[in-house]
Amino acid sequence: MNFVRELVKYNSKMNIGIIGLGTVSRGFLEILQEKTNWVSQKFETDIKVVAIKDIMKGNMYNPKGIDINILLQKLDKGENINDDSLKDEHPLSKIEDIDLIIEASYSDYKTGDPAYTFIKDALSNGKHVVTTNKGPVALHYTELNKLAIKNNVSLRYEGTVLSGTPTFSLIEECLAGDDITEIRGILNGTSNYILSKMAGGESFENALGVAQQKGYAEADPTNDVKGYDARGKVAILSHKVFGVDLGLNSISTKGIDAISKKELDAAKKEGKNIRLIGSLKKTGNTIEAKVQPEALGQDDALSNIDGVTNAIEISTVYLGKIMITGPGAGKLETGYSVFSDVLSVIKNF
Amino acid sequence: MNFVRELVKYNSKMNIGIIGLGTVSRGFLEILQEKTNWVSQKFETDIKVVAIKDIMKGNMYNPKGIDINILLQKLDKGENINDDSLKDEHPLSKIEDIDLIIEASYSDYKTGDPAYTFIKDALSNGKHVVTTNKGPVALHYTELNKLAIKNNVSLRYEGTVLSGTPTFSLIEECLAGDDITEIRGILNGTSNYILSKMAGGESFENALGVAQQKGYAEADPTNDVKGYDARGKVAILSHKVFGVDLGLNSISTKGIDAISKKELDAAKKEGKNIRLIGSLKKTGNTIEAKVQPEALGQDDALSNIDGVTNAIEISTVYLGKIMITGPGAGKLETGYSVFSDVLSVIKNF
Structure with a gap:
């Protein structure tokens, strides 16, 4: 008897958590919605957004992946996204199956918080971080970069300068x-x-x-x-x-x-x-x-x-x-900086 | 009895052959001379130029690596570089220990030759190719690209447009x-x-x-x-x-x-x-x-x-x-396009 075995190729996974559901995250989600299949084919990686936290708009957690379409519709209508799947006191950095955290909350140039603390916690817990917040990178780069290296994860921040216009990727990759x-x-x-x-x-x-x-x-x-x-x-x-x-x-x-x-x-x-x-x-x-x-x-x-x-x-x-x-700002423009950073993490890890 | 074994880490090798010793190759060699150690450390790869062919300036082959310093001095003095180590009729594409061929001879927009034939032979023989010649890429890209894919090697041509100003690397990596x-x-x-x-x-x-x-x-x-x-x-x-x-x-x-x-x-x-x-x-x-x-x-x-x-x-x-x-031209500017393409090959293979 012959058993025919099929070689099934499994994609890698990239589970994302998002902190802050403002313009930047919206732009990223719109791009991701269009590009999920392309990423799956080109990079053999399945991107899923599994958790979201926003201090105003609510929290969500779905280990199978949040439906971005439905989420964007809710946001369009100004609805709260809370569905009791994630408690306020439960930080994304402690969710085990999250690989990468998009930190798009807010910060200032004095302490860099709350973004700074979110980034620090994420890196310390072995999560890659993509941020568009300038404060924590301007103020605490040395510490955060060390933390990323120590935990063997990536810290990326293309959107902090010239939004999605290639700046750090140009310097890193091309120059x-x-x-x-x-x-x-x-x-x-x-x-x-x-x-x-x-x-x-x-x-x-x-x-x-x-x-x-x-x-x-x-x-x-x-x-x-x-x-x-x-x-x-x-x-x-x-x-x-x-x-x-x-x-x-x-x-x-x-x-x-x-x-x-x-x-x-x-x-x-x-x-x-x-x-x-x-x-x-x-x-x-x-x-x-x-x-x-x-x-x-x-x-x-x-x-x-x-x-x-x-x-x-x-x-x-x-x-x-x-x-x-x-461009130096804009929803899709800055959203693209996040998407581009996520792709860099996928390519390099 | 205890034997202490030391873990010795060996660098990969990247042996280069150069066709055409004009301005572009000179620029590349000057950059390589300054950057060989950096490449060795950063990419764990030892770059050596092992063979050179120029219809006017002569041929050289040294499997241990040609001394770039001495070579540049000869070229500065306008001396022929021939040392009888490589016969005219011996093509670089047939030298087994060459990994990558820099094709910087000349071409036209009618046939793309002789550059086109050099590139085709190199790819067919499993060598990566970096070229700055526009003719063969403009005229024969489809064929050459297929040949590169078939032989699992890279064909790069950053210098054909905007010299070393990042164009194709910008499009590929950043966009x-x-x-x-x-x-x-x-x-x-x-x-x-x-x-x-x-x-x-x-x-x-x-x-x-x-x-x-x-x-x-x-x-x-x-x-x-x-x-x-x-x-x-x-x-x-x-x-x-x-x-x-x-x-x-x-x-x-x-x-x-x-x-x-x-x-x-x-x-x-x-x-x-x-x-x-x-x-x-x-x-x-x-x-x-x-x-x-x-x-x-x-x-x-x-x-x-x-x-x-x-x-x-x-x-x-x-x-x-x-x-x-x-810049759209210049010795170091176009030489950098070649260097940058060589780095891309090293990163991706």
Whole structure:
């Protein structure tokens, strides 16, 4: 008698937990909904979202995978997602069958919490982490990176700079064989939008008002207009590219709220554009980092970046100057940064 | 009696053969000289150049690895490198201990030879191939790609478009999870340099003369000014990004030699810049591809790309528009494309 045995190939699994159901997670879920089958085929990995926690919208846990379609419909209707499957006091980091946690709650630039604590707990419990929260990465990268290495998991944060526009993946994957000597960037879309409007004759106050109406600027625009958001991103770039923890306070920071009408007029007269530039320059073992408005001539590629667009110019030893330009915010744009990070984890582990 | 056994970790090997010792290979060798130890540590792989063939400069074969330092010194002095270790009639593709062949000879857009034959022989004999020759990739991608898959080796050609500026690695590594709908690019630095000069008032003939003096344009500038070089790159992008073999003849192509003084003046009056744009647009299953001079307003990011700089704007479903800008030629710039491709082969095999 002959037994015919079929060789069945099983995919790997990637069970995801999500902390925070805001715009970013929504964008990620919409992309994942479209791309689940593609990931299964291309990477031989089955992605499932098994748990979600949101302080406002509720909690869910389903080890077989949450139906994203139904979830998105509930969110569209503004419904609470709670189904008593996961208690508030039960942290995602303690759920054994979660492989990766998407941390998309909120944070500040003072302590980085609550995001910082969520990330720390996740890494300590052997979960990969993808985050879009700048605070914890800017403030605690050294500690979190060590924790990730110690637990043999990945900590990724593509969305913290230029949303989904490839920045860290570009540096890691495409520029690995080159040496970066300098980075200059338009890292804050809100302030660039305001500057573009001001160049067209608007006052700072009016331009800010329009930015707030359009949803580019928050009700409290301090982080954007004072340069603190750009500074946080400069700190993250310094960690990642140069391996140096500068500390936020040692990054000299001027915002766009300090620009006078006189400076604007003078720049215009010379055919220049004022841009808020975050920059890092390596000389020997020293990193010079700062954030400030700069009047840039037309021959400076960053001068021509208008509106909410972000851009980073990277100087390297072999390539000279290259520049990547793209969105700095947005639901699908930042959602893609998370999706892209999840793919990187799948590829590398 | 106790025997203490030490666990010795051996690096993998990557033995390289080089066909063609022009500027590109020189650039690669200079980079490799600086980076051999780094590769050994980071990728646990020992790179050696074991064989070289150049129709003018001679042949070399040393299974223990050619001393790059001495080789570069010889080339600097314009000396022939022949040492009777490798006969003219002995092809690199038949040397068993070569893992990867860098094909940097020359080719045209008619047959793609001799580069095409070198690549085909290398792949058929189970060697990975890195090439910077556009002809064979533009004309024979479908066949060469099949051959690579069949022989379980890699065929890489980062340097064929935008030299070492990350293009294919960006698309492969960073945009894998997104879907590209349109590509527009300034793909030919020579014609962009001429256009930049013409916008400043120079005649086409004078601008071309300066480009030739500076070494940007060749003695026979046909491929650059007639748009054929850009067309070849559009064909390569179509193969890679959309998996479609358009055939060079079906890509509508106009060069910059056809631009009239009247068109230039009209563009200037409207505050526009004329740029030679290679473009691909996917609608359903159709790819519309063309090369032509276009008058672009200041709100078009490609309008502001000046001189020999190249740029590609990529439209995707999730990110919208992103753009990468960088060098399109140069010794270290293109040498880096080869180095970067070699690293990709090491990472993936």
